[in-house]
Amino acid sequence: MIPAQFDYVAPTSVEEALSVLAQHGDEAKVIAGGQSLLPVLRMRLNAPEIVVDLGRIDALRGVRDDGDAIVIGAMTTHNDVLHDPLVREHAFVVTKAVAQLADPQVRHRGTFGGAVSHADPAGDLGAPSLALDAEFVIAGRSGTRTVAADDFFVDLFATAIEEGEILTEVRIPKRSGWGAHYEKFVRVAHQWPIVAVAAAVHVEGGTIREARVGLTNMGSTPLRARSVESALVGQPATDEAVRAAAATAAEGTNPPSDLNGDADYRRHLVTVLTRRAVLAAAGA
Amino acid sequence: MTVTEDRQSEATGQTAKEVGRDRRRKEDQRLITGRTRWTDNITLPGMLHIAMVRSPYAHARITHLDTSEAKAATNVVAVLTGQDVKEEQGSLPNAWPIKADQVAPDHPSVAVDRVSFAGEIVAVVIARSAAEARDAAELVDVDYEELPAALDLREAAAADADQGVLAHPELGTNKSAYWSFDSAEAGTGSSVDNAIAAARADGVVVEREYRQQRLIPAFMEPRSVVVDPTGEQLTVWSATQIPHILRFLFAAVLGISESKLRVIAPDVGGGFGGKLQITPEEFITILSARRLGKPVKYTETRSESLMAAHHGRDQWQKITVSATKDGTVTGLKLDLIADLGAYVAIMGGGVPVLGAFIANAIYKFPAYQFNVQTVLTNKTWVDAYRGAGRPEVTFAVERIMDELADELGMDPLELRRKNWITKDEFPFTTVTGLTYDTGDYEAATAKATEMFGYDELRAEQKRRREAKDPVQLGIGISTFTEMCGLAPSRVLGTLNYGAGGWESASVRMLPTGKVEVLTGSTPHGQGHETAWSQIVADRLGVAYEDVEVLHGDTAIAHKGMDTYGSRSLTVGGEALVLAADKVIEKARPIAAHLLEASVDDLEFTGGRFNVKGTDKGLAIGEVALATFAAHNLPDGVEPTLDSDATYDPIDFSYPHGTHLCAMEVDTETGGLTMRKYVCVDDIGTIVNPLIVEGQVHGGLVQGIAQALWEEAVHDDAGTLVSASFVDYLVPTAADTISFETANTVSPSTTNTLGTKGVGEAGAIASTPAVVNAVVDALRPFGVNDVRMPCTPERVWKAIHARDGAESGGAPTEGAAAPHFDEQDTADRTAGGTDGSVL
Secondary structure (H helix, E strand, O other), rough: OOOOOOOOEEOOOHHHHHHHHHHHHHHHHOOOOOOOOOHHHHHHOOOOOOOEHHOOOOOHHEEEEEEEEEEOOOEEEHHHOOHHHHHHHHHHHHHHHHHHHOOOHHHOOHHHHHHHOOOOOOOOHHHHHOOOOOEEEEEOOOOOEEEEEEHHEEEEEEEOOOOEEEEEEEEEEEEOOOOEEEEEOOOOOOOOEEEEEEEEEEEEEEEEEEEEEEEOOOOOOEOOOOOHHHHHHOOOHHHHHHHHHHHOOOOOOOOOOOOOEEEHHHHHHHHHHHHHHHHHHOOO | OOHHHHHHHHHHOOOOOOOOOOOOOOHHHHHOOOOOOHHHHHHOOOOOOEEEEEOOOOEEEEEEOOEEEEEHHHEEEEEEHHHHHHHHHHOOOOOOOOOOOOOOOOOOOOOOOEOOOOOOEEEEEEEHHHHHHHHHOOOEEEEEEEOOOOOOOHHHHHEEOOOOOOOOOOOOOOOOEEEEHHHHHOOOOOOOOHHHHHHOOOOEEEEEEEEEEEEEEOOOOEEEEEEEEEOEEEEEEEEOOOOOHHHHHHHHHHHHOHHHHHEEEOOOOOOOOOOOOOOOOHHHHHHHHHHHHOOOOEEEHHHHHHHHHOOEEEEEEEEEEEEEEOEEEEEEEEEEEEEEEOOOOOOOHHHHHHHOOOOEEEEEEEEEEEEEEOOOOOOOEOOOOOOOOHHHHHHHHHHHHHHHHHHHHHHHHHHHHEEEHHHHHOOOOOOOOEEEEEOOHOOOOOOOHHHHHHHHHHHHHHHHHOOOOOOEEEEEEEEEEEEEEOOOOHHHHHHOOOOOOOOOEEEEOOOOEEEEEEOOOOOOOOOOHHHHHHHHHHHOOOOOEEEEEEEEEOOOOOOOOOOOOOOOOHHHHHHHHHHHHHHHHHHHHHHHOOOOOHHHHEEEEEEEEEOOOOOOEHHHHHHHHHHHHHOOOOOOOOOOEEEEEEEEOOOOOOEEEEEEEEEEOOOOOEEEEEEEEEEEOOEEOOOHHHHHHHHHHHHHHHHHHHHHOOOOOOOOOOOOOOOOOOOOOOOOOOHHOOOEEOOOOOOOOOOOOOOOOOOOOOHHHHHHHHHHHHHHHHHHOOOOOOOOOOOOHHHHHHHHHOOOOOOOOOOOOOEEEOOOOOOOHHHOOOOOOOOOOO
């Protein structure tokens, strides 16, 4: 379908982009890779006056090493993230998640920053961000601020990004001694995950010292499975122990019901996927 | 076959026979790159564009419709409502009223005062650009008064004027037609009721209910139509499978002289039956162009396509099979309710009947009955979708053969062997009265089981069951047949179908020796240009590259019945052979004259007329040149060398095959992973193995998609929920495995080439093979069905339906609880007391 008419601007710097956003307020919509916004516009579910395209801001593209963290520029495409050696080395769970995200066409257009800013609870990047303790750098006219992953996802399609701000980069701390895995469950390869689980665990001498578990599509935002995390600490990385801890994965979740499964099924599925993700992360 | 090999043969001249060669398709480069005439690519000077306003409600009265704001919008030329066109638009035609008393509502192109499904057109906006038309469509103000909607086909069948909901209250019923076949009445077999009664007393009776979910054809190219009025002449381009049928029907409905209508199906991107339709959108574009005197285009959006282009399948099936305790089937009975949607589409009412004659499949069942009640509901209309009637019944019979095998404790392959028509019994007249000309079920099955490693997989299945492996293995079988080559015109006449089933072809020898072929069969992805060239190259002994195939334009190939029902090659290919042979026969006396030889002394081989026993001869191209110059022709011979032929098939063709599927089921999640898929199809003579393999692969994926992924789902208000590809799961290559395909060849005896048709085989055979595999994996859990599509949720709930603990007790909608309660099942499964049964 043809979108309603809108103005279009493609600034070349973050400052310029912020200035355009300040000028147009809530009549402006930011477009990154367009993989979510374009369908919304074409189906006329939204009709912004102006679309601000971040695609020409080179500073927002690419992955760099920043000492104790790697930094993924918000406009880095999924495909570039997928093939980035720094991501592979320090955030392999992101590599795994991106490898399964939608399809090759989407991965070549869609961006890391665009996907997390859209904050679809079924998006593949929220749970890994939670499991990796990522930080989100947000620029506004008064400067930049950094938000922890736990505080970034606020509600359905809502993040800590305020009107007039844009996400510029995502910082993922380097850690040693941790393993991580993304376990995704779909019916066809290109669909949103029915449920997915990102697990990161720190195992020493066969014992789980620390664990972070992020859940995809189990509520209005990506969620931490905190009861699983605490139940895992001090446990051996065995099927039996992990199975017992994973049994609580659905606690505090509020999963949707749709054509792919009702909430009860998702509450069951998340326990199986959590067990598998944690065991794989632990190398067990 | 590689490109290099192709080139070598070109260099060495025409020695290789074309039929049977893996020719890459001539048409693919332009189709794949899109640098071709798709209808939406056509732009004409001064062309106007249409946007439709569609009803969001399944059933509603239009109480207020204000187009003034839209009419005033920038560059809007006109806005039409149902009131504006109600005299002119007539009713969309139904070409196949299966019974004389069939009930069918009037079908206006633009709804006049009531809408009957969500997606029905209520206003038409015509503007100078597509964007302006769409903008103005948003300004059309429509108020509706919602009416109760008839949505469930069984409830619709039970409703009448006094109770329940009627899709069209003025009709007083939702029942459109009731059609039956009974072998005892027809004299083609014995009484099924007697067979079932006898088996209840001493034997086995299995009865099941199955649901053929509603599917969406989801062709790649959305529907598009362009109409150019020039003087009294109307040229219509449409993304359609049926330009010839459309020309006739446009003329009939609109009262336009057929001679003033030219219909063109340019390159068309897929159909699967979904473009075997005459649509409101086509009529609206014609009416708009006539009114405004300018070219007009309408191209649907994907959302409109999913909602308003006709859907497929959607049947409720009750199937009963009776057998002796040793597994000899004694009778088969099918009771169907078929949802036609809101209107009776062009073939809609007849689609279930196409299944009636092959529901007995490859088996020697002595007694048979088929009953179908078609019903109207407030959903999108339903019509042909790949296989059209045959996949539905094949699913039911192949599923129940597995159920019967389970009841009897027999291997499902063994049960099939016991009941199928053996090789030496062909030609075999079945219980429906059809005569299968050829087939070799033993050979196809032997080859398939060997490729599959049937015994090894059964052994692995046993190990997994014994070990209570969380990943269980299921093996599914489908030994299908179908009737293709639609159809002998006399047979269509007896079924009250509105047209014939013949096909036409013309061969024109050009003065340079090149050949133009016209075909009335209309490709939309099948590769006619390649296959037809191969046939003509062999027949006339000319180079493959020298043959050009023209199609899809009523001004070029003016006669035709178009493409559907795996008919193109078996019917259109035969017409082509006849046309080529006519050219040879016309050329023969001319060649004799030029060679100063007797006709009897000429032989035609390798494209040359040779005088026997001499080195004298003429190539057919040389004869063509001589007929063009016409300087020296025998007396009474007309200049030029060409021919027309029209072929009416003498019978259907009956491809068959054995399909085997191995499926791993993750019992913890319900997740399904296909492990192996083997099919051995017998489609008679193969013209182009590469095209055949493509057809089989595509068909398999579509059939597997019905088993596992696709379903058109409506909510309680009748709104299509699976209204985009986010929710309507069309698989991609990433979701399939490498299929292992092979063929056995039992040439058809009803046509010269020996072909049987392959367009629908994969889609017909694979669905039951896959569901049988899923159910087979779950048998240890007491499961005997999973409703399609077999989602992981349904599979998981089926596994846990009986333990109550993990699933929270009661099975939910869609779960695979047995269709009958235990007592009922026991009652219907008589004879199960000797330990070998149940």
